[in-house]
Amino acid sequence: MSAAGDDKRSGGSREDLLSEVTYFGYAGETNTSKVLELARKRLHERSIGKAVIASETGRSILKAISIFQGSGCRIVAVTHSPDFSCGPKGDIPIGINRNEYERTMKQIEGAGIEVVQGARNPVSPPRIEWTWNGMAEAVDYTLELLGSGTKVAVEATVIATEAGKVNPGEEIVAIGGTFKGLDTALVVRAAHSKEFFDEFEIREIIAKPRYNVRSQVPYSDSSWRGNIDQYYAD
Numbered sequence: 001m002s003a004a005g006d007d008k009r010s011g012g013s014r015e016d017l018l019s020e021v022t023y024f025g026y027a028g029e030t031n032t033s034k035v036l037e038l039a040r041k042r043l044h045e046r047s048i049g050k051a052v053i054a055s056e057t058g059r060s061i062l063k064a065i066s067i068f069q070g071s072g073c074r075i076v077a078v079t080h081s082p083d084f085s086c087g088p089k090g091d092i093p094i095g096i097n098r099n100e101y102e103r104t105m106k107q108i109e110g111a112g113i114e115v116v117q118g119a120r121n122p123v124s125p126p127r128i129e130w131t132w133n134g135m136a137e138a139v140d141y142t143l144e145l146l147g148s149g150t151k152v153a154v155e156a157t158v159i160a161t162e163a164g165k166v167n168p169g170e171e172i173v174a175i176g177g178t179f180k181g182l183d184t185a186l187v188v189r190a191a192h193s194k195e196f197f198d199e200f201e202i203r204e205i206i207a208k209p210r211y212n213v214r215s216q217v218p219y220s221d222s223s224w225r226g227n228i229d230q231y232y233a234d
Contacts, residue, residue, distance in 0.1 A: 019045070019204060027147065027209035028218070029181025029226025032060055036067040038207045039173050039185040043073050046187065050074045051173040052166060053182070054156040056085065056094035057231060058104035060182050064175075065111045075113045076165045078156035085179075088219060092180075092231045116163040139196075147212050149184025152176030154202070157190050166190045168199065173206070179218035181226050184208045 022038055024031045039051060051073050055061045061077045068075060082095035095117060096104055108115060143151035153176030160166045168191050175185045185206035191199035215221035219228050 022207035023210040026225040027178040028224040031183040032181040052076045052160045054176040058096035077115045148178040149176045161190045
């Protein structure tokens, strides 16, 4: 990235920045620890004080607690509303404040992590008319060109901003994944949903899978890797 002059949006002067991007050979849960380590490194490099992490069951957040320990970073966990997702051994409960995850919630809240739970946030600016299945779906498909993890990281940031846990215009690290676990980390500039097209920015890609998962059954896709059995463990 190269620019000159003052950056009015960030409040400081722009500099030429050189950062590595990591591309994973597979999408999915297998990348969780590595993407968290890379995210922590970028937080330090950019002096960013907040990370938004998407987590359906809380397992990724528990890993983040260990990896981010001592970083001084404030973590906001964004989880799904109570529901189920498919799996090879039956449905997997999601939404980490369900009764089944009381122990997990105690660990997360005990570490000072704030949890935001809710449905995905639609992006529908009134100045644009859209007739094909809704603007939110169009945004979904567009973001998925960069992978499901990118879409999830962006959505999680908007949800956290709507909940007041992230300030509009704030630069944060956003972390998401494909199906289960984490595989994508971005540096983004946050915005409310109503200002998404005018204000939201994906400023840096820290890491992402090189290949997208196209299957409706992600865990059986050749581009996805991860340990599904752990999601059936007590």
